């Protein structure tokens with residue numbers, strides 16, 4: 001049985017490293033990103049993979065590109081055993097997105113952009129790729145969430161768009177676990193918090209993070225894959241942190 005994983009958001013950061021590590025126990029890894037032609041690190045990983053990594057264009061803000069990506073993947077694969085939705089947005093100079101320190105900073109365009117990437121993105125990817133996950137073999141759909149998306153855990157406030165978009169993503173994840181689980185009994189749908197990881201996303205906010213709590217991408221990807229590799233359908237619909245501890249919704 002050929003095992004195929006797909007990482008959505010694989011141009012850099014955690015997604016890129018997940019592709020690299022998934023080659024250890026998958027025959028093929030499909031890496032999607034907005035601009036494959038500009039994803040240099042992914043291109044060099046592909047060049048070293050002996051044809052086991054393929055790159056497919058997918059912009060989570062463009063449903064047409066998600067549909068086209070799903071068709072392209074389905075043309076070469078009957079089923080996926082793992083789909084990880086990794087793309088995420090906390091700050092973006094070009095679109096004026098920066099985490100809000102207070103209510104007065106909330107801007108409807110920035111809120112919409114962050115929701116499109118962090119919440120609607122993983123949902124629409126699930127919508128178009130669901131046929132490849134509807135099979136009887138063990139499979140995992142994992143959405144990269146964040147502890148700050150936990151409503152029960154919110155003690156500091158702020159970061160309105162990012163927190164709320166991940167909370168919305170969490171609800172979508174739970175719903176997907178219920179609906180997709182009806183027809184794919186061996187599918188496990190998870191929300192995962194990777195911890196604070198040394199990537200472009202966290203770079204402006206690392207100042208107060210103790211060294212031992214700032215994970216390298218290698219360590220963070222390994223920790224997430226340890227959870228994914230031992231996941232069973234009995235755990236579907238759960239929200240796990242990097243160490244396997246459950247996070248309250």
Ligand SMILES: NC(=O)c1ccc[n+]([C@@H]2O[C@H](COP(=O)([O-])OP(=O)(O)OC[C@H]3O[C@@H](n4cnc5c(N)ncnc54)[C@H](OP(=O)(O)O)[C@@H]3O)[C@@H](O)[C@H]2O)c1
Pocket residue numbers: 009010011012013014015033034035058059060061085086087088089117144145146147193194195196197198199200201202
């Ligand atoms: N790093 C952390 O400390 C941390 C903590 C908690 C949760 N997370 C979550 O972990 C995930 C990965 O984060 P990271 O740290 O690896 O972030 P990152 O290094 O900033 O990478 C973000 C990725 O998202 C992609 N992306 C952004 N907008 C996109 C769009 N419209 N369509 C497709 N792809 C898009 C980027 O692609 P381009 O290269 O095309 O821009 C890039 O591959 C995110 O969901 C994040 O919320 C991270």
